[in-house]
Amino acid sequence: MLGFKLPFSPLELLCLFFCLLTLSGITTGQDVVRKVVEVWSDVILPCSLSNKQDITEAVFDWKKEAQKDQRQKEVFFYDAATHYNNGRTGQSEEFKGRVSHFDDQLNHGNASIIIRNTKKTDSGNYTCVFLQLQIRQTFYIELVVVVTPKPVIWTLDATDVRSLLQCEVRGAFPQPEVEWQDSDGNELPAEEPHVSKRGGSYDITLKITVKKTDHYHCVVKQEDIKHRVTSETFVYISEKVCEDSSTEVMIGWSVFVFILGNVIFLEVKALLVLRKWIIKRRNNSLRQQGNGSDEENGPVQMEKCFM
Structure with missing residues (x-):
């Protein structure tokens, strides 16, 4: 023998190993079950013993873990046929009248509950604990209540x-x-x-x-x-945007040319009228001058005739 001495006795090592198993969740059912449902629907939160042990006379407690600025919620408590739905007090107000268990499944180890008309505030982490079993067991459920409003x-x-x-x-x-x-x-x-x-x-x-x-x-x-x-x-998007644009441009140019043509026509017409008026004035002036010369020469000619 080398004289090496273990720091723990075999019995202490066994107890330590059992405690580690317990803390790791191997014997306590600590695997988290995730349930996702739509708002206002019903949801079953599962909690069942694997050995299907009769729990009619057992005690199990459902709680919702504390969230921000909130305390832990009492969801459902069962104690040998006494529970929140038949006279027991202590249930959180938000769960009253909405939570029930499966009474006909207790003899098969089923402590599951159903929450009806789920609300967004029901989302969170829940625990189901068996308090009087030889080995205390805890089940963990994450509930997500989905709200999908119409866009x-x-x-x-x-x-x-x-x-x-x-x-x-x-x-x-x-x-x-x-x-x-x-x-x-x-x-x-x-x-x-x-x-x-x-x-x-x-x-x-x-x-x-x-x-x-x-x-x-x-x-x-x-x-x-x-x-x-x-x-x-x-x-609806017009499929003739380019054609419409071209048409609008053509119409615009047509209107511009029409207006410009009318302006030029009017200007030319005005010039012709002005030219005609000027010629007429000139002719009138010349005619008046011609009439004046005839009057001056008339008497002279008459005098010549009488000589």
């Missing part, structure tokens, strides 16, 4: 060439994906979304500029539950 579409600006559209989503939870699609379901490039958080919910705005006639969809997607909500708008 609203606005036309911010529209011309014959393009339309600026805006998709607005208010009060979504958790933060969803928002995208624009054409009538064929193809995702369209859009501006960077504007995201703001309000009271634990998300408001999202997504803009896009479109340049052709089509049915456009704004799609809000919650991939956790494979759920989507869609709004549609129809946008």
Whole structure:
């Protein structure tokens, strides 16, 4: 023998090993089960003993863990057929009348509960604890209640060439994906979304500029539950924009030429009238001068005749 002495006896090592197993969750059922449901639906939070031991006379306690600025919530407590739905007090107000267990499954070790008409505030971490078993067991469930509001579409600006559209989503939870699609379901490039958080919910705005006639969809997607909500708008863009523009230019030039031609015609006509008036005045002047000369020579000629 080398004289090496272990720091713990075999019994102490066994106890230490058991404690480590307990802390690691191997014997306590600490694997987290994630449940994702849509708001206002019913959800079952699972909690069942693997050995299907009869728990009719057992004690199990459901709690919702404390969140920011909140205390731990009492969800459901069962003690040998006495529970919150048959006279026991202490249940948190927000769960009253909405939580029940499966009484006919207790003899199979099933302590699961159902929460009806789920709210966004029901989201959080829950524990189910068996208090009087030989080995205390705790089950952990994460509940996510998804809120997917219907998007609203606005036309911010529209011309014959393009339309600026805006998709607005208010009060979504958790933060969803928002995208624009054409009538064929193809995702369209859009501006960077504007995201703001309000009271634990998300408001999202997504803009896009479109340049052709089509049915456009704004799609809000919650991939956790494979759920989507869609709004549609129809946008008409003239397909003869270039032709229309050319026509407008031609019409513009035609009007300009017409006006210019009329101006020139009027000017020429005015010049002709002025020239005619000038000639007439000149002729009148010459005629008057001619008449004057005849009057002066008349008497002389008469005198010559009488001589």
